[in-house]
Amino acid sequence: MTASPEQQLYDQLCKILSQYQDPTHITQIFQAYQFGAKHHAGQFRKSGEAYICHPLSVAISLAEMRMDVHGIMAAILHDVIEDTKVTKTDIHELFGEDVAELVDGVTKLTQLNCKTQAEAQAENVRKMCLAMAKDMRVIMVKLGDRLHNMRTLGVMRPDKKRRIAKETLDIYTPIANRLGMNDIRHQLESLCFEAMYPMRHRILKNAVKKARGNRKEIIETISNSLKTRLHQSHITCDVQGREKYLYSIYKKMLAKKLSFSDIFDVYAFRIQCHDVDTCYRVLGIVHNLFKPIPGKFKDYIALPKANGYQSLHTILIGPFGVPVEIQIRTHQMHRLSESGIAAHWLYKSDDEEYSNSKSPANEWVRDLLEIQKSAGNSLEFIDNLKIDLFPQEIFVFTPQGNIIKLPRNASVVDFAYAVHTDIGNSCVSARIDKRLVPLQTQLENGVTVEVITASWARPNPLWLNYVITTKARTGIRSYLKHFKQQEAINLGRRLLEKELLDMNKSLADITEQMQNQLLQAVKLDTLEDLLEEIGLGNKMPFLIAKQLNQDDISAAIKLEDTDSRKESPLIIKGTEGMVVTIAKCCRPIPGDPIVGYFNPGKGIVVHHHECHNSTDGRKKSTNWLEVEWSQDVTGDYPTEIRMELLNQPGTLATIASTISKMDSNIESVNLSAQDGRVSVDYITLTVKDRVHLATILRQLKKLFIVLKITRTRG
Numbered sequence: 001m002t003a004s005p006e007q008q009l010y011d012q013l014c015k016i017l018s019q020y021q022d023p024t025h026i027t028q029i030f031q032a033y034q035f036g037a038k039h040h041a042g043q044f045r046k047s048g049e050a051y052i053c054h055p056l057s058v059a060i061s062l063a064e065m066r067m068d069v070h071g072i073m074a075a076i077l078h079d080v081i082e083d084t085k086v087t088k089t090d091i092h093e094l095f096g097e098d099v100a101e102l103v104d105g106v107t108k109l110t111q112l113n114c115k116t117q118a119e120a121q122a123e124n125v126r127k128m129c130l131a132m133a134k135d136m137r138v139i140m141v142k143l144g145d146r147l148h149n150m151r152t153l154g155v156m157r158p159d160k161k162r163r164i165a166k167e168t169l170d171i172y173t174p175i176a177n178r179l180g181m182n183d184i185r186h187q188l189e190s191l192c193f194e195a196m197y198p199m200r201h202r203i204l205k206n207a208v209k210k211a212r213g214n215r216k217e218i219i220e221t222i223s224n225s226l227k228t229r230l231h232q233s234h235i236t237c238d239v240q241g242r243e244k245y246l247y248s249i250y251k252k253m254l255a256k257k258l259s260f261s262d263i264f265d266v267y268a269f270r271i272q273c274h275d276v277d278t279c280y281r282v283l284g285i286v287h288n289l290f291k292p293i294p295g296k297f298k299d300y301i302a303l304p305k306a307n308g309y310q311s312l313h314t315i316l317i318g319p320f321g322v323p324v325e326i327q328i329r330t331h332q333m334h335r336l337s338e339s340g341i342a343a344h345w346l347y348k349s350d351d352e353e354y355s356n357s358k359s360p361a362n363e364w365v366r367d368l369l370e371i372q373k374s375a376g377n378s379l380e381f382i383d384n385l386k387i388d389l390f391p392q393e394i395f396v397f398t399p400q401g402n403i404i405k406l407p408r409n410a411s412v413v414d415f416a417y418a419v420h421t422d423i424g425n426s427c428v429s430a431r432i433d434k435r436l437v438p439l440q441t442q443l444e445n446g447v448t449v450e451v452i453t454a455s456w457a458r459p460n461p462l463w464l465n466y467v468i469t470t471k472a473r474t475g476i477r478s479y480l481k482h483f484k485q486q487e488a489i490n491l492g493r494r495l496l497e498k499e500l501l502d503m504n505k506s507l508a509d510i511t512e513q514m515q516n517q518l519l520q521a522v523k524l525d526t527l528e529d530l531l532e533e534i535g536l537g538n539k540m541p542f543l544i545a546k547q548l549n550q551d552d553i554s555a556a557i558k559l560e561d562t563d564s565r566k567e568s569p570l571i572i573k574g575t576e577g578m579v580v581t582i583a584k585c586c587r588p589i590p591g592d593p594i595v596g597y598f599n600p601g602k603g604i605v606v607h608h609h610e611c612h613n614s615t616d617g618r619k620k621s622t623n624w625l626e627v628e629w630s631q632d633v634t635g636d637y638p639t640e641i642r643m644e645l646l647n648q649p650g651t652l653a654t655i656a657s658t659i660s661k662m663d664s665n666i667e668s669v670n671l672s673a674q675d676g677r678v679s680v681d682y683i684t685l686t687v688k689d690r691v692h693l694a695t696i697l698r699q700l701k702k703l704f705i706v707l708k709i710t711r712t713r714g
């Protein structure tokens, strides 16, 4: 009786595993196989095989790369979340966190591919794949998955085959190339070539077959002369004839517009030796044996390729004048060039635990760093690789399926500005994968973000605390700047009107001629510019009003007489916005006596009348201004109180809840001194006005834990 196909595949897997895995691991893998087979039962591949044959085949490819036990288990289970009722939690419970994370990672990549069809985004999809796979084993399972899918395209419709092959060439072969996994890359490319151009593939394949026979003799002659000469020089190394891959022949024919014979009539050899010094000696010997073609020598040992590829390349003129292409490298360079990142599983014991700093991806990058160091050049390839493997970028989707690239830790606001400045300026919240989230939410790779906007919404200065992209930052700033400009103009108008009113005039009374004369005198273009200057405190409204009230403006310009100034205060309403700020030194609240100070470029700062900053400076500067709270002032004003409290558990909580019940917010609490019995705390809280503060203080005084309360002022 013959075994079922899945049994045969499992036996094949076990045979490879037994070469490098211990029996306990093989038992674990068997359990994963049984679990997978049970849940995929009743599902079939297009070829008619039981579904489990597919994950088993993926596992075999990875076992050939000496993948560790969890990676093999993940390969066997890689489709269960996507295609069966099994959840990540189930896998976690049965096979542990590591396997569950790997399977989940592969599932996410699979879903990612369904989401994006746009070809133009291939580069971003590739980066996204690498960014999403925190663990390189996820990428390897996915490559193994793709390899087997490509191998079993057979029964599919030609157009579908072509689409999958195109996607593979767009996304997966570049990733394999990036990771230096050339072996898997060549296999994928060759399968893609066959799927996309079956005719060309067949013709080329036959041509190669035919040519191979004719070439045998020449290859032997060249190979023998190489071997003999190297032996005479006492060098031990391997000399192998090398046949080009169909796809690279095809690509070369296309790119260089060459005929098949132009490319295939090159005889290629690879010489592997033990160390770098020998490589260069071998180079000298072969150049001595056959004449090298000028300009064809390339030293990738000293100047490695971006994925770490190292080798010496040269082309010689061989016997009968045929071109002979030679690659010379060490055994280790060869392994790295075939398996890349996977070389770290291939040639290392598997039972090391992977910590973040010791993952094969990191080790691989470290290897490349070594290569770069010993090569002694300053190529930037490591930087490029690091960006790919440990990306500082994330990729998220718009609801239409477009990909937006953002730096790591970007928020919803960054995304909104990345889509369009108008969306940024009017965003209020967002949905991430259909779930409602606040604006400061940090985005994760692969999510879909839908921004919710409102016509009344406008940028908030607080956003600047968490946005990280330049586009968002400048967007918010420029909006606020423009907004501040408007506020400054409005305040400037109020200030000027107030001064004019004291002279029994109003802006409407000022003739255009006088306006222009004044603007000329102060070197400004428009009335708005002048009002803005007044609002920002760069021009004194009193002086401007006085000038406007003079018949001869140019004479009035020199007037510095401020003694005759009649004071009627500016009314502070609390709605002036950014051009009126409350001084932090004394924190006045509505009801307190106040004075205003013109801070050039910024507007008016409101101080408490008794603030030492104001009493000290008031005599010296003309920038002080009478101000008064409006009857219907609005807003929350922070103020500070000092409390002596009984030092016992729960005291602060009681204070906090009392304050918040009184409709006030605590902004900060500072503990300044404390002994066994009493603690002294400074609390900053927001109030509407003095009456509000008094009510709060009264309530606090009622508490037995409060020994003394005072309001602090500067």
Ligand code: MN
Pocket: 054, 078, 079, 145
């Ligand atoms: Mn699969």
